[in-house]
Amino acid sequence: EAQVTQNPRYLITVTGKKLTVTCSQNMNHEYMSWYRQDPGLGLRQIYYSMNVEVTDKGDVPEGYKVSRKEKRNFPLILESPSPNQTSLYFCASSLTRTSTDTQYFGPGTRLTVL
Amino acid sequence: GDSVTQMEGPVTLSEEAFLTINCTYTATGYPSLFWYVQYPGEGLQLLLKATKADDKGSNKGFEATYRKETTSFHLEKGSVQVSDSAVYFCALWPMNRDDKIIFGKGTRLHILP
Numbered sequence: 430e431a432q433v434t435q436n437p438r439y440l441i442t443v444t445g446k447k448l449t450v451t452c453s454q455n456m457n458h459e460y461m462s463w464y465r466q467d468p469g470l471g472l473r474q475i476y477y478s479m480n481v482e483v484t485d486k487g488d489v490p491e492g493y494k495v496s497r498k499e500k501r502n503f504p505l506i507l508e509s510p511s512p513n514q515t516s517l518y519f520c521a522s523s524l525t526r527t528s529t530d531t532q533y534f535g536p537g538t539r540l541t542v543l
Numbered sequence: 544g545d546s547v548t549q550m551e552g553p554v555t556l557s558e559e560a561f562l563t564i565n566c567t568y569t570a571t572g573y574p575s576l577f578w579y580v581q582y583p584g585e586g587l588q589l590l591l592k593a594t595k596a597d598d599k600g601s602n603k604g605f606e607a608t609y610r611k612e613t614t615s616f617h618l619e620k621g622s623v624q625v626s627d628s629a630v631y632f633c634a635l636w637p638m639n640r641d642d643k644i645i646f647g648k649g650t651r652l653h654i655l656p
Contacts, residue, residue: 433586462643469648470648471632471646471647471648471649472587472632472646474643474644477643487643519586519587521587530636531577531589531592532587532589532644533589534579534586534587534588535586536584536585536586537584537585537586
């Protein structure tokens with residue numbers, strides 16, 4: 430089954446404790462991205478990756494890191510989480526970054542930083 | 544810059560009512576337009592899309608027509624069901640390959656039995 434998976438689905442942590450949210454897709458997609466969803470703000474892109482070893486900042490990259498060592502995986506790293514990073518996070522992928530492509534979303538990771 | 548504006552919710556309707564969720568956009572050229580749906584506790588799923596003017600996207604009884612003259616992509620359904628309760632996002636992907644997909648803020652829909 431074609432899908433985007435994220436882990437963990439729920440995470441409660443404390444300020445400053447490094448964490449990683451994993452994202453994996455099994456569709457051989459080139460393009461992957463991370464979003465955060467906050468009430469009243471919709472979805473905002475954090476980082477994206479056009480292909481292996483190619484990453485770039487989205488709208489709200491501060492406080493986040495990503496890596497793309499393999500085509501299927503695109504982990505999101507919070508080196509020193511802060512309470513303002515409490516949010517719902519989604520990973521997404523598409524075949525390419527062509528405007529006619531469909532983005533496929535993971536189920537989401539709800540992060541709470543105390 | 545490019546943007547998407549969709550009607551604020553929540554929208555509450557009775558089952559079998561007619562649904563319209565308005566979406567207008569600002570963009571240069573001919574972007575692709577999408578509607579995504581997010582059911583409770585899940586990620587976004589593509590509901591329908593249109594990639595050029597006058598195209599009509601349709602899926603699961605929902606429809607939306609790409610109107611270049613009014614820069615709109617309104618979502619409609621003739622008879623909603625309780626299972627349609629969700630958050631709906633209008634989105635735009637600009638023609639420029641270097642630009643990113645832009646989402647509206649979402650409209651929460653409640654359908655009452």
